[in-house]
Amino acid sequence: xxxxxxxxxxxxxxxxxxxxxxxxxxxxxxxxxxxxxxxxxxxxxxxxxxxxxxxxxxxxxxxxxxxxxxxxxxxxxxxxxxxxxxxxxxxxxxxxxxxxxxxxxxxxxxxxxxxxxxxxxxxxxxxxxxxxxxxxxxxxxxxxxxxxxxxxxxxxxxxxxxxxxxxxxxxxxxxxxxxxxxxxxxxxxxxxxxxxxxxxxxxxxxxxxxxxxxxxxxxxxxxxxxxxxxxxxxxxxxxxxxxxxxxxxxxxxxxxxxxxxxxxxxxxxxxxxxxxxxxxxxxxxxxxxxxxxxxxxxxxxxxxxxxxxxxxxxxxxxxxxxxxxxxxxxxxxxxxxxxxxxxxxxxxxxxxxxxxxxxxxxxxxxxxxxxxx
Amino acid sequence: xxxxxxxxxxxxxxxxxxxxxxxxxxxxxxxxxxxxxxxxxxxxxxxxxxxxxxxxxxxxxxxxxxxxxxxxxxxxxxxxxxxxxxxxxxxxxxxxxxxxxxxxxxxxxxxxxxxxxxxxxxxxxxxxxxxxxxxxxxxxxxxxxxxxxxxxxxxxxxxxxxxxxxxxxxxxxxxxxxxxxxxxxxxxxxxxxxxxxxxxxxxxxxxxxxxxxxxxxxxxxxxxxxxxxxxxxxxxxxxxxxxxxxxxxxxxxxxxxxxxxxxxxxxxxxxxxxxxxxxxxxxxxxxxxxxxxxxxxxxxxxxxxxxxxxxxxxxxxxxxxxxxxxxxxxxxxxxxxxxxxxxxxxxxxxxxxxxxxxxxxxxxxxxxxxxxxxxxxxxxxxxxxxxxxxxxxxxxxxxxxxxxxxxxxxxxxxxxxxxxxxxxxxxxxxxxxxxxxxxxxxxxxxxxxxxxxxxxxxxxxxxxxxxxxxxxxxxxxxxxxxxxxxxxxxxxxxxxxxxxxxxxxxxxxxxxxxxxxxxxxxxxxxxxxxxxxxxxxxxxxxxxxxxxxxxxxxxxxxxxxxxxxxxxx
Numbered sequence: 001x002x003x004x005x006x007x008x009x010x011x012x013x014x015x016x017x018x019x020x021x022x023x024x025x026x027x028x029x030x031x032x033x034x035x036x037x038x039x040x041x042x043x044x045x046x047x048x049x050x051x052x053x054x055x056x057x058x059x060x061x062x063x064x065x066x067x068x069x070x071x072x073x074x075x076x077x078x079x080x081x082x083x084x085x086x087x088x089x090x091x092x093x094x095x096x097x098x099x100x101x102x103x104x105x106x107x108x109x110x111x112x113x114x115x116x117x118x119x120x121x122x123x124x125x126x127x128x129x130x131x132x133x134x135x136x137x138x139x140x141x142x143x144x145x146x147x148x149x150x151x152x153x154x155x156x157x158x159x160x161x162x163x164x165x166x167x168x169x170x171x172x173x174x175x176x177x178x179x180x181x182x183x184x185x186x187x188x189x190x191x192x193x194x195x196x197x198x199x200x201x202x203x204x205x206x207x208x209x210x211x212x213x214x215x216x217x218x219x220x221x222x223x224x225x226x227x228x229x230x231x232x233x234x235x236x237x238x239x240x241x242x243x244x245x246x247x248x249x250x251x252x253x254x255x256x257x258x259x260x261x262x263x264x265x266x267x268x269x270x271x272x273x274x275x276x277x278x279x280x281x282x283x284x285x286x287x288x289x290x291x292x293x294x295x296x297x298x299x300x301x302x303x304x305x306x307x308x309x310x311x312x313x314x315x316x317x318x319x320x321x322x323x324x325x326x327x328x329x330x331x332x333x334x335x336x337x338x339x340x341x342x343x344x345x346x347x348x349x350x351x352x353x354x355x356x357x358x359x360x361x362x363x364x365x366x367x368x369x370x371x372x373x
Numbered sequence: 374x375x376x377x378x379x380x381x382x383x384x385x386x387x388x389x390x391x392x393x394x395x396x397x398x399x400x401x402x403x404x405x406x407x408x409x410x411x412x413x414x415x416x417x418x419x420x421x422x423x424x425x426x427x428x429x430x431x432x433x434x435x436x437x438x439x440x441x442x443x444x445x446x447x448x449x450x451x452x453x454x455x456x457x458x459x460x461x462x463x464x465x466x467x468x469x470x471x472x473x474x475x476x477x478x479x480x481x482x483x484x485x486x487x488x489x490x491x492x493x494x495x496x497x498x499x500x501x502x503x504x505x506x507x508x509x510x511x512x513x514x515x516x517x518x519x520x521x522x523x524x525x526x527x528x529x530x531x532x533x534x535x536x537x538x539x540x541x542x543x544x545x546x547x548x549x550x551x552x553x554x555x556x557x558x559x560x561x562x563x564x565x566x567x568x569x570x571x572x573x574x575x576x577x578x579x580x581x582x583x584x585x586x587x588x589x590x591x592x593x594x595x596x597x598x599x600x601x602x603x604x605x606x607x608x609x610x611x612x613x614x615x616x617x618x619x620x621x622x623x624x625x626x627x628x629x630x631x632x633x634x635x636x637x638x639x640x641x642x643x644x645x646x647x648x649x650x651x652x653x654x655x656x657x658x659x660x661x662x663x664x665x666x667x668x669x670x671x672x673x674x675x676x677x678x679x680x681x682x683x684x685x686x687x688x689x690x691x692x693x694x695x696x697x698x699x700x701x702x703x704x705x706x707x708x709x710x711x712x713x714x715x716x717x718x719x720x721x722x723x724x725x726x727x728x729x730x731x732x733x734x735x736x737x738x739x740x741x742x743x744x745x746x747x748x749x750x751x752x753x754x755x756x757x758x759x760x761x762x763x764x765x766x767x768x769x770x771x772x773x774x775x776x777x778x779x780x781x782x783x784x785x786x787x788x789x790x791x792x793x794x795x796x797x798x799x800x801x802x803x804x805x806x807x808x809x810x811x812x813x814x815x816x817x818x819x820x821x822x823x824x825x826x827x828x829x830x831x832x833x834x835x836x837x838x839x840x841x842x843x844x845x846x847x848x849x850x851x852x853x854x855x856x857x858x859x860x861x862x863x864x865x866x867x868x869x870x871x872x873x874x875x876x877x878x879x880x881x882x883x884x885x886x887x888x889x890x891x892x893x894x895x896x897x898x899x900x901x902x903x904x905x906x907x908x909x910x911x912x913x914x915x916x917x918x919x920x921x922x923x924x925x926x927x928x929x930x931x932x933x934x935x936x937x938x939x940x941x942x
Contacts, residue, residue, distance in 0.1 A: 057885070058885035060889060060908045070841045073841075080841055293867050300858055300864060305858060306855050312617070314589040314618050314875045315854075317845075317873060319872075328875065328886070330593040330596070
């Protein structure tokens with residue numbers, strides 16, 4: 001019986017396949033250089049050009065990138081999207097349907113696997129090739145099947161579970177990860193798939209596979225953090241994930257809800273539920289960045305934004321704030337930040353001599369009240 | 374640094390000047406030298422006294438605070454030349470040269486003492502070390518306060534300083550009723566207070582600290598230090614009025630009713646002038662002055678000349694108070710109000726809401742004004758929840774001396790835009806309409822208030838900006854933000870394609886909330902479009918009212934709100 005990725009690509013594992021996407025996504029993240037490399041665009045109707053990272057632009061250079069991808073979109077008659085928040089979340093909610101193939105430059109393209117679509121992360125060079133030819137060739141990957149069982153203990157989230165999974169399974173690079181997870185809701189599936197390729201897996205999806213190469217027992221999950229800050233973005237995939245208790249008591253100056261992960265309406269509801277009757281620690285700066293405009297509007301309607309404001313949080317513009325070198329929420333020399341975002345490399349949230357740790361929504365909100373892990 | 378004094382004008386100056394020399398100069402001496410260094414290089418060279426026909430506003434303060442005696446005197450320049458002997462007699466208020474004698478205005482003892490002690494920092498240090506004996510605050514009584522024949526600036530200053538007779542050019546010692554510090558200056562202020570040996574400030578309850586320029590922290594290498602220093606100031610000096618990331622200082626100050634009609638206020642920011650909309654004498658000061666003022670409770674002001682601005686008629690639909698002040702700025706230019714009190718009166722002034730008045734006062738600064746004052750009326754009394762009879766003395770007297778009177782009929786006014794690259798490059802919208810715009814910014818202490826958001830929302834309800842228009846909305850304060858959420862304005866903006874940032878100074882002060890690239894055009898409701906402020910040196914920046922901002926965002930080109938329908942919101 002074929003695996004998910006074999007079915008989607010029409011060839012068995014180990015064989016070459018021609019991948020013709022239904023949707024091609026270009027954004028202002030690291031892959032935006034693809035627009036300089038692509039001489040022409042074969043199927044403009046399939047392409048979405050999204051400005052979702054440096055919102056609002058934190059430096060003139062970001063405005064230059066905005067202009068560049070905007071011109072690229074306009075001159076090729078492609079749809080240009082901005083001010084909608086994190087592109088992945090926006091497309092997941094608005095456009096991606098089961099059975100689609102989505103090609104994008106970014107390690108979270110696997111999020112589309114949560115609804116049965118194949119999301120593939122490609123380099124800027126490959127992305128340019130896809131834009132020009134409407135296809136690219138790849139070897140169909142091996143599949144690792146994962147059985148997700150049990151229920152999460154109180155105080156833990158799928159973010160913690162995903163970190164446990166990555167920590168326990170270090171050899172996923174190049175693989176297709178297929179989860180069987182009948183008990184998870186849509187948001188939990190999205191978190192799991194989105195995180196699954198952080199260590200270099202080819203793709204991930206939630207399916208009804210009966211295989212169980214690996215078991216992820218949710219009942220054993222503990223709060224997790226990404227600990228050792230890494231020296232550069234290139235080695236971010238080697239970041240170390242450990243139980244949160246290893247950092248217990250460490251003083252923090254800032255926290256962030258959002259930063260690609262953590263800003264969906266489910267996360268915002270959870271965050272708001274954890275501050276009832278509590279106050280923000282003096283000297284602690286809490287930034288809350290809703291993921292998409294749709295999430296933000298829901299949060300407005302539910303009164304969550306007002307509660308965050310009254311708590312003393314700073315509400316950032318919707319968007320992917322996982323890397324902010326200049327803009328709302330950065331940290332300075334010697335400061336430490338705990339974020340639900342994904343990156344911990346030096347300088348990803350401010351100056352190079354600061355430290356960034358990642359954790360779940362409850363971990364960040366607990367820190368906001370106590371000023372420490 | 375002192376060897377560079379007058380380097381371009383008079384290269385031999387630094388090598389020939391002698392300690393104790395007196396400089397004699399013409400008009401507007403020190404213009405363009407707003408930095409404290411312009412004064413410190415002169416005092417560093419031993420200059421102790423400058424006599425000029427007039428002095429630039431900021432230089433005047435900085436020079437005294439650097440220990441230089443400034444004397445405003447009209448004739449002496451014409452009767453002497455370099456190398457002549459000039460005598461200054463402080464007892465008789467006379468300067469003499471080559472047999473001619475001229476008189477000059479009073480200089481208070483405290484100010485002479487600052488000069489004698491070698492500047493403000495040294496003076497305060499000595500006073501602190503000697504146990505600091507602040508001068509008593511003796512305001513005028515009700516009868517004296519209501520005496521007629523004064524400009525509003527004169528009334529407010531004489532009342533606070535307890536001086537009955539007052540005229541432009543006099544220097545008075547006030548005891549400000551309110552001090553505000555924002556986070557741009559927290560590290561320097563903390564440092565200066567330490568240098569002065571200040572362990573205790575005069576009245577912590579009169580002080581408010583607001584984090585708004587650097588909060589949310591956005592410039593990684595600087596902002597956290599400003600945050601830490603602000604908290605340290607609060608802790609060390611017992612300043613409990615602390616607002617961290619709750620919005621723009623000036624908007625918070627009137628929203629919290631901190632700077633009241635009839636009072637004197639000061640803050641470490643040029644747009645402190647905003648509260649003039651409530652008939653409050655308020656003006657921005659530098660770090661060293663704030664440190665000294667906090668320690669002593671005192672602050673000196675030179676009584677400004679005043680210009681009366683009479684606003685007749687009614688503002689037409691789509692034309693707002695921002696258009697009024699832009700029009701005035703275009704007419705009198707960036708230096709047209711240099712160290713003047715701009716005093717607004719007339720039916721259209723009284724018709725303006727309080728928030729609309731704050732917009733006008735806020736931007737009066739861009740003409741160089743010392744303050745921009747509105748008369749206290751029923752609206753003022755209602756906004757501040759004070760009996761009108763307590764504040765109605767803040768009004769324009771028919772028999773007061775005004776240097777100039779400007780009269781406008783606002784019936785005829787069309788929307789105005791300040792165009793690149795200077796605030797006073799103002800054009801009526803008919804000359805600019807159709808210009809493509811890349812980004813629209815709705816916010817700032819000028820036009821980020823609830824009324825401003827409501828005006829924009831009326832034009833934008835149910836509509837959408839072009840898909841490549843960057844439309845950024847920053848409510849002025851948390852209260853404005855929450856009210857705008859409840860009233861549905863924020864939803865209207867988001868559905869129209871806006872990005873909402875947390876209340877802060879944001880892009881207005883050049884912080885990273887939508888910075889632009891070369892040749893891109895930004896249209897904003899803020900107060901300054903100086904070169905490079907909102908992006909690169911080649912970014913083109915326009916200023917306008919919230920109505921113009923809204924319809925321009927919708928069309929992607931400068932548009933005239935009078936051509937657009939509004940919806941109820």
